[in-house]
C-alpha cells in the first residue's frame with residue numbers, strides 16, 4: 001500500500017475517537033460549559049479518566065480551583081450547541097442561558113448536569129500532577145447517569161478536526177477480551 005506523509009500537526013485527527021463531551025464546572029454558584037474532545041479512559045472501576053483542558057480556558061481556572069466537574073455526553077441533536085459552547089467563553093457569557101441548556105443538580109459535585117445530554121458523569125480531580133506541564137487532569141467518576149431510551153445506540157458525535165464530526169452509527173458484535 002503506497003502511503004503518503006501525514007503532517008504531525010494533524011495526528012490528533014486520527015486519534016481523537018471518543019465522543020465529544022460538554023464539561024460543566026461551577027464557580028461561586030455560577031455554572032459554565034466547555035466543549036472537549038481530548039479525553040481518555042485510564043481505569044475501569046472506579047472509572048478514572050484523563051483530559052486536557054487548556055489553561056487559556058475559563059473552565060481550566062474553575063476546575064483547578066474547585067477540583068470538580070461533570071462530563072456531559074451529547075448526541076447529534078445538540079451538535080450546534082456543542083460547537084457553540086466550544087467557540088465562546090464563560091468569562092463573557094452564561095452559556096446555559098445563551099444556548100438554552102438546562103442545568104440540573106448533581107449529587108456528588110457542585111457543577112451541574114446538562115439535562116439535555118444523554119449521559120452525565122460526575123467527576124472529581126484525583127491527581128493534578130500533570131496539570132502544570134500538560135494541562136492534563138486525572139479524574140475519578142463518582143456517579144454516572146444515563147437516559148435509558150438512548151442507552152442502546154446513542155448517536156454521539158466524534159471530532160475529526162477542522163469542523164468535521166463523525167456521528168456514531170452501526171454497532172457490530174465480535175468476541176473481544178477487552179471488557
Ligand SMILES: Cc1cc2nc3c(=O)[nH]c(=O)nc-3n(C[C@H](O)[C@H](O)[C@H](O)COP(=O)(O)O)c2cc1C
Pocket residue numbers: 020032033034035036037038039052053054056057058059060082083085086087088089090091159
Ligand atoms: C469540537 C471541539 C472540541 C474541543 N476540545 C477541547 C479540548 O479537548 N480541550 C480544550 O482545552 N479545549 C477544547 N475545545 C475548545 C474549548 O471548548 C473552547 O476554548 C471554549 O471556548 C472554552 O470555554 P471556557 O472559556 O468557557 O472554558 C474544543 C472545542 C471544540 C469546538
